[in-house]
Amino acid sequence: MKYYNYTLLIAFRLILASGILIIAANTVVAQTISDSTKVELNLNAYNPQQYVIADITIEGVKYINPETILSFMGFVKGDTITLPGEDISFALKKLWAQRYFSDIAIYASKIVDNQIYLIIQLTERPRVSVWDFKGVKKGEAKDLREKLRLRRGGELSDYVLKTSTDLIKEFFDEKGFRKAEVNIIQENDTLVPNAVKVIFDVQKNDKVTIKKIDVFGNKNISKGKIRKQMKNKDASIWNFFSSKKFKDQEYPNDLEKIINYYNQKGYRDAVITADSVFYLNNKKLGINITVDEGQRYYFRNITWVGNSIVPSTTLYNILSIKKGDVYDVVAMNKMLYADQSSVSTQYNDQGYLFFKVEPVEVNIVGDSVDIEMRIYEGKQAVFKRVNITGNHKTNEHIIRRELWTRPGNLYSKSALERSIRELAQSQNYDAEKLTAYGEGFFIDANERDGTVDITYNVEEKSNDQVELSGGYGGNTFIATVGFRFSNFSIKNIFNGKAWRPVPSGDGQTLAIRFQTNGTYYTAFSLSFMEPWLGGRKPTSLSVSTYYTRETNASYFYQSATQSLETYGISAGIGQRLKWPDSYFTLYTGISLQHYILNDWQYNFLFSNGTSNNLSFNVILGRNSTDQPIYPRGGSDLSLGVQFTPPYSLFSPNKDYKNMSDDKRYRWIEYHKWTFKAAVYTRLMGDLVLMTRVQFGFLGYYNQDWGYSPFESFVLGGDGMGFYNRYGQENIALRGYTNASITPRLNNAYAGRIYDKFTLELRHPIIMQPQANIYGYVFFEGGNAWASFDRFNPFAIKRSAGLGVKLMLPVVGILGIDWGYGFDNIPGNPSAGGGQIHFTFGMPM
Numbered sequence: 001m002k003y004y005n006y007t008l009l010i011a012f013r014l015i016l017a018s019g020i021l022i023i024a025a026n027t028v029v030a031q032t033i034s035d036s037t038k039v040e041l042n043l044n045a046y047n048p049q050q051y052v053i054a055d056i057t058i059e060g061v062k063y064i065n066p067e068t069i070l071s072f073m074g075f076v077k078g079d080t081i082t083l084p085g086e087d088i089s090f091a092l093k094k095l096w097a098q099r100y101f102s103d104i105a106i107y108a109s110k111i112v113d114n115q116i117y118l119i120i121q122l123t124e125r126p127r128v129s130v131w132d133f134k135g136v137k138k139g140e141a142k143d144l145r146e147k148l149r150l151r152r153g154g155e156l157s158d159y160v161l162k163t164s165t166d167l168i169k170e171f172f173d174e175k176g177f178r179k180a181e182v183n184i185i186q187e188n189d190t191l192v193p194n195a196v197k198v199i200f201d202v203q204k205n206d207k208v209t210i211k212k213i214d215v216f217g218n219k220n221i222s223k224g225k226i227r228k229q230m231k232n233k234d235a236s237i238w239n240f241f242s243s244k245k246f247k248d249q250e251y252p253n254d255l256e257k258i259i260n261y262y263n264q265k266g267y268r269d270a271v272i273t274a275d276s277v278f279y280l281n282n283k284k285l286g287i288n289i290t291v292d293e294g295q296r297y298y299f300r301n302i303t304w305v306g307n308s309i310v311p312s313t314t315l316y317n318i319l320s321i322k323k324g325d326v327y328d329v330v331a332m333n334k335m336l337y338a339d340q341s342s343v344s345t346q347y348n349d350q351g352y353l354f355f356k357v358e359p360v361e362v363n364i365v366g367d368s369v370d371i372e373m374r375i376y377e378g379k380q381a382v383f384k385r386v387n388i389t390g391n392h393k394t395n396e397h398i399i400r401r402e403l404w405t406r407p408g409n410l411y412s413k414s415a416l417e418r419s420i421r422e423l424a425q426s427q428n429y430d431a432e433k434l435t436a437y438g439e440g441f442f443i444d445a446n447e448r449d450g451t452v453d454i455t456y457n458v459e460e461k462s463n464d465q466v467e468l469s470g471g472y473g474g475n476t477f478i479a480t481v482g483f484r485f486s487n488f489s490i491k492n493i494f495n496g497k498a499w500r501p502v503p504s505g506d507g508q509t510l511a512i513r514f515q516t517n518g519t520y521y522t523a524f525s526l527s528f529m530e531p532w533l534g535g536r537k538p539t540s541l542s543v544s545t546y547y548t549r550e551t552n553a554s555y556f557y558q559s560a561t562q563s564l565e566t567y568g569i570s571a572g573i574g575q576r577l578k579w580p581d582s583y584f585t586l587y588t589g590i591s592l593q594h595y596i597l598n599d600w601q602y603n604f605l606f607s608n609g610t611s612n613n614l615s616f617n618v619i620l621g622r623n624s625t626d627q628p629i630y631p632r633g634g635s636d637l638s639l640g641v642q643f644t645p646p647y648s649l650f651s652p653n654k655d656y657k658n659m660s661d662d663k664r665y666r667w668i669e670y671h672k673w674t675f676k677a678a679v680y681t682r683l684m685g686d687l688v689l690m691t692r693v694q695f696g697f698l699g700y701y702n703q704d705w706g707y708s709p710f711e712s713f714v715l716g717g718d719g720m721g722f723y724n725r726y727g728q729e730n731i732a733l734r735g736y737t738n739a740s741i742t743p744r745l746n747n748a749y750a751g752r753i754y755d756k757f758t759l760e761l762r763h764p765i766i767m768q769p770q771a772n773i774y775g776y777v778f779f780e781g782g783n784a785w786a787s788f789d790r791f792n793p794f795a796i797k798r799s800a801g802l803g804v805k806l807m808l809p810v811v812g813i814l815g816i817d818w819g820y821g822f823d824n825i826p827g828n829p830s831a832g833g834g835q836i837h838f839t840f841g842m843p844m
Contacts, residue, residue: 048082051116057109060122062194063155064100069120072098081116099157100125125155129189130197135204140171144200147171156186156196168200176207176245179282209244210234211284217273217291221265229261230254232287246277246285255289262293266326268369269294297327300368306375310346315373318343327369332359336373344413347377351410354378354447381411384451390458394428394487395505399458401532402426411452416441418582423458424627426507428487430459430769431627461769462809463487464502467513482513484812490528507531519553519560533573540574542589564604565596572617583624589617593727595710605709605748609662613710613727617642629772629807630764631680632688643671648702656704670708673697674729690776692758694731697788698751713751715784716741718817718837731756732839733782735799735819740831743786753791756782765804772807778819797823797832805839815839 056077058066070076073091081087088106095104103123110117131150133141148164165182172180181203189195213234215223224238231250233239255272262270274290299321304312319335336357337344347355356376363370386407388399402422404415420441424431434440434456444453467482489506492498509529516522527544546568551560572589576582593613600607618641625634647669648656656664678692696713700706710727716739719732731754733741742751758780765773781796801819808814817839821832 048085049114050080050082051111051114053077053079053081053118054112054115055117057117057119058122059119061124063124063127069095069122073120083116095120095122099159100155102126124194125157126194126196127153127192128156128198129153129192129195132197132199133202134185134199135202144168144171156198161198164200168202172202172204173248176209176243177204178208178246179205181205206283208246208279208283208285210246211280211286212236213287213289215289215291218293220267220293220296221262226258226261226289226291229257234287251277258289258291260330262291264328264330266296266298266328267293268297268327268329295367297364297367297369299323299325299327299371300365301363301370302373303371304373304375307377309350309352309377310343314346315343318346332371348411348413349415351380351382351412352377353381353411353445353452378447379450381445381447381450381452383407383409383411383454384446385453387453387455388458389455391460393460393504394458394507395489397535398505398507399423399456401535401538403456405454416443416454419456421626423456425623425625427463427628428460428507430461431629432767433457433459433769435626459769464809465812467811478515478517480513480515482511482515484511485509490530519551521548521550523548538576541571542574543569543571545569562600563596563598564600564602566593568593581622583622585619585621585623587617587619587621591615591617601747605707605746606661606665609665611665611709612667613644613708614667615642615644625680630688630762630767630774631690632682632686633680635677635679637677638675640674641671644669646701648705656702656706661709664705665709668708668710669701669705670711671699671701672711673699686764688762690758690760690762692756692760694756694782695754696729696731697753707750707752709748712742712749713754713784714739714742714749715751715754715756715782716831717835718839720839731782732837733780733797733799734778734801734803734817734837735780735821735832735835736797736825737828737831737835740825740828741782741797742784745786750786751784752786753788754782754784755793755796756780757796770809773804775802775804777802778817797821797825799832803837812840 053075054077056070058069061069072094074094075081075087075091092104092106095101101122102125103121105121107119107121108116109119128150129152131145131148131152133144136144144167148167150160150164154160161184165184168182169180183201183203185199185201187197187199189197210232211234213227213230213232215226218226227234227236232247232254233242233244235244255275259270259272270291270293272289273292274288276288278286278288280286300323302316302319302321302323304315307315318341319332321332321335335342336359339345343357344355354376355378358374360372360374361369362372383405384407386400386403386405388396391399403419404422405412405419409415420434423429424434430440437443440457440459442455442457444455446452463486465482465484465486467480485502485504486509487504487506488508488510489498489503490508490510491506492503495503498504508531509527511525511527514524523546525544525546527542529540529542531538531540533539533541546566548564548566550564552562553560568591570589570591572587574585574587577584577586591613592615595611595613597604597606597608597611619638620640621636621638623634623636625631625636644667647667648654673696675695676693678690681689681691683689698707698711698713700708708727712728713731714728715731716733716736718734718738719730720738728749730739733756739749742749744750758778760776760778760780762774762776765775767774777800779798779800781798783792783796785791799819799821801817803815803817803819805813805815815838817837818834819837820834823832825831
């Protein structure tokens with residue numbers, strides 16, 4: 001077992017090898033030539049001789065192909081070399097450069113006339129049979145192996161050892177161990193010839209953290225605000241949850257962010273005059289930063305030159321900077337280039353892809369700055385080629401119909417962004433990759449001919465879902481089988497070759513689900529959705545049919561004496577509108593349900609007979625979110641009404657109040673209104689605030705006829721609902737048990753009006769095609785009332801908590817929440833407090 005100082009060893013070996021090679025090239029070769037040819041040769045440097053290589057013999061190699069070695073040397077059999085000369089020296093340098101050998105010698109075995117026979121004597125470096133680590137945790141060793149990418153069987157070289165040592169130190173430096181030491185242990189492998197075991201013995205020593213960051217020279221901006229701009233944080237109380245380790249790679253960025261912050265506040269001359277990072281002791285660092293703020297500046301006159309397409313008044317309005325505003329260069333550049341409604345976007349959306357604007361300070365008077373905006377509009381560009389790559393499953397025309405960028409159209413930045421958004425909304429492609437330039441899309445612009453080629457690189461992901469489950473508990477067996485195919489192709493359903501495993505590629509959705517536990521509960525549903533009916537316009541067609549049966553047989557072996565059966569069918573058309581803008585949609589649908597009740601005493605207002613529900617549904621929506629799984633911006637709004645014909649108004653003389661239930665509810669009537677709004681605001685990075693408001697109201701046409709016996713808003717809990725009862729709309733309110741906030745009348749749900757308010761602060765954990773995971777904290781409140789005269793929008797039941805949601809391609813969305821309900825529920829004292837909720841899908 002040996003420890004080496006490799007810096008001194010490398011230098012010594014290079015000097016020694018160079019000396020030996022010079023002697024070998026001039027004396028060994030000379031002696032061999034003289035003895036072999038028995039002809040006196042003058043090897044004086046002033047009289048070099050040329051020789052033809054008759055043969056080259058490689059000796060001493062085991063692992064490397066001799067032909068590979070010859071390719072390194074620069075000459076082969078039949079070539080002419082000059083001795084003495086640089087041919088041999090050049091070959092030696094080339095061989096040493098490969099780092100495969102620990103010793104190299106080139107000499108001549110004999111010379112016949114001008115024919116020379118060369119021997120290349122090599123000693124291969126030992127091979128590494130084992131790479132291992134000492135003094136590190138198991139997880140750290142795994143990460144180091146991935147970082148170093150060392151392979152067993154490779155040759156051992158000083159270069160590999162040095163670079164590996166540097167990477168190990170860098171690895172632990174990033175973890176705060178700035179004084180980590182690495183010693184290299186080599187052991188001969190007794191089982192493998194010419195092989196060694198290499199062990200990196202790591203001494204991490206004490207972790208080093210930042211104790212204090214001090215700022216000097218600041219007069220107008222506080223030290224706290226300056227320190228807040230930095231990613232490196234000190235041990236102050238405000239950074240209790242932040243890492244205190246020093247990040248070398250972030251430190252230059254921190255200094256730049258401080259100057260940018262000063263620039264935002266109008267201090268255009270601010271500079272950092274000195275900075276230092278120093279050890280306070282073996283465990284603590286200190287950072288001193290000295291700034292020279294300079295004076296504060298303000299905008300005075302802004303003029304535009306070179307603009308002929310967009311009037312200066314329009315550009316002034318977009319820029320939104322007035323005379324006397326603080327001289328904020330960062331905000332100015334954002335409104336010129338980066339903002340969604342920037343000056344650059346204004347030009348880009350009219351085809352001026354090659355537009356440029358340069359703000360120039362033309363005059364500084366006291367604390368005021370005059371800016372001249374020098375514009376180069378260029379010529380308009382058109383889309384020439386629109387390419388699609390990466391689609392191995394989805395038919396190309398299915399992708400193209402979602403694009404707003406068409407060959408021959410003028411270039412538009414908004415059209416490009418909208419195309420990416422529409423592809424992401426389909427959920428068949430990786431939304432995170434789609435939005436990344438260079439990964440999801442590429443732009444190749446040619447200013448000479450005014451054209452632009454764009455390539456969309458879609459990474460398809462499996463969005464199909466399979467549900468196969470079974471279990472036994474409470475003397476009840478429950479089995480569920482469900483399939484959801486989100487990229488289905490119904491036209492290929494009879495094409496045997498298309499079943500891989502199902503026909504796919506046309507973007508249609510087919511869902512089938514069956515659930516039963518025997519006599520107590522049985523449900524079946526089948527639905528289909530075509531997003532582009534006819535293939536020319538984004539008009540969707542959706543159809544579904546379903547059946548449920550619920551009884552009072554709690555155990556699968558019992559006979560049922562009470563039951564509720566529901567048959568249903570529905571169809572709907574969805575359209576994308578052009579007004580007020582293209583984010584608006586209109587959905588119109590019709591549904592028919594048939595209920596059969598046999599002494600059913602649960603949840604509804606009547607228990608025996610049959611009932612029918614013919615209803616129409618209209619929903620006006622606007623969805624501008626950038627993607628469906630983890631939106632970082634935009635909003636999702638909807639206003640809906642579901643209504644039946646007003647049968648009681650057609651026969652106003654009937655006595656509905658005293659009519660039997662089976663006659664009064666033969667055809668039920670109601671009107672139900674809902675409003676839902678969610679706004680997503682990116683706060684910083686990927687941190688997103690979701691704000692949501694919901695409201696629902698159930699009304700009747702005739703007071704004597706009353707409310708629908710089946711319709712109700714059921715508020716509280718996870719919002720999933722134990723069984724699917726059509727007519728009941730389940731709304732989540734975390735921190736309370738299921739349905740606990742819903743009023744009841746005669747053992748039936750009577751939630752006729754509700755409101756709900758939610759604030760949710762989200763941050764992603766993993767965003768990959770295989771899984772999307774994000775965590776959040778939430779604050780929400782809501783309530784439900786039995787009638788409008790009891791409605792009080794501010795008398796809400798409040799809760800707060802945290803949770804995690806996972807989007808898995810095969811399973812769908814899974815969530816777990818812990819919520820705490822702060823308010824008591826009359827008659828149900830255990831409804832609030834700490835509650836754990838499991839969710840499947842996206843509850844309301």
